[in-house]
Amino acid sequence: MSENREPIFRLSFVSSGAVVPTPTASEVLARLRSGAPWDEACICPAQGDFPRAHISWHDSEGFNVHCFENEHSLGHFLVNEHGFSRPSVEINLGGQALERWPRELFVSEELAAEALKYLFECAQLKPSLSWTGTGEFPREAIWQGREERESWERTYRVRRT
Numbered sequence: 142m143s144e145n146r147e148p149i150f151r152l153s154f155v156s157s158g159a160v161v162p163t164p165t166a167s168e169v170l171a172r173l174r175s176g177a178p179w180d181e182a183c184i185c186p187a188q189g190d191f192p193r194a195h196i197s198w199h200d201s202e203g204f205n206v207h208c209f210e211n212e213h214s215l216g217h218f219l220v221n222e223h224g225f226s227r228p229s230v231e232i233n234l235g236g237q238a239l240e241r242w243p244r245e246l247f248v249s250e251e252l253a254a255e256a257l258k259y260l261f262e263c264a265q266l267k268p269s270l271s272w273t274g275t276g277e278f279p280r281e282a283i284w285q286g287r288e289e290r291e292s293w294e295r296t297y298r299v300r301r302t
Contacts, residue, residue, distance in 0.1 A: 149187040150261060156180045162187075166257035170250050173198040179233070184260070192264055196253065202230050203247035206256050207275075208266055217272040219256050221245045228281045239283040246278065 151162065152169065156177050169182050173196060185193040193209045206219035221244075228241035248256075252270070259267035266272060 150184050151187045153183050154180055155183075166254040166261065169196065169257060170198075170204065170253055173204070174250075184257070186264065192260060192266070194257065194260055196257070199230065199232075199247055202244065203249055204253035205232075205247055206253050208256075208260070208272075210266065216275040217266060218246050218275065218278070219248050219252065220271045220273050220278075221248055221252070223271060223273065225278050228279050231283070238285040241281040241283065243278055243280075246273075 149162075152164070154172070154176070156179075169184070173180060173182055176198075178198075178200065181195055181197040183193065183195055185191065191209060191211045191214075195207045197205045199205060207216050208219070209216045223245075225243040225245050228243050230242050230244055230247060232240050232242050234240060256267055256270055259265075259270075
C-alpha cells in the first residue's frame with residue numbers, strides 16, 4: 142500500500158461557506174476568474190491553519206496571492222518584480238479600508254498557478270519566486286473606517302451626477 146505524501150489542503154471561497162477538498166491550482170484560478178469580483182479563495186491544510194493562502198482575481202490586473210507560513214507570519218505577496226510602481230490599483234479591504242496598491246502585486250495566471258502547485262506539493266512558499274512582505278510595498282489609503290468611507294461615498298456620488 143503506497144502512502145500519499147503530499148499535504149492535504151482544504152479550500153473555501155468567500156462566496157460559498159462550503160469547505161471542499163482542494164482541486165488543482167488551475168481549477169482554483171479558473172473559478173476565481175469566472176466568479177464574483179469580490180470573491181476570494183482561502184487554502185489551508187485540512188488538519189490545521191498554516192500554511193495559508195488567500196487568492197483573488199482582479200479584472201485586467203491579475204491574481205493577488207497572499208500567503209502566511211505560520212501563525213507568527215505577517216504574510217507575503219507573490220510579485221512580478223521587486224521594483225514597485227506608484228500605487229494605482231484600488232483594493233477594498235473587506236469594507237474596512239479602500240487602498241491603492243502597485244501593479245506588481247498582481248500576477249499572471251501562470252505565475253499564480255506555479256506558486257499554488259508548489260504550495261500543494263510542499264506546503265511552503267516556492268523560494269525561487271519573488272515574494273514581498275505585507276508591509277514592504279508602497280500603498281495609499283483612500284479611506285479607512287466607516288466615517289471616511291461614508292464621506293468618500295458622498296463625495297464620489299456628487300462628482301458622478
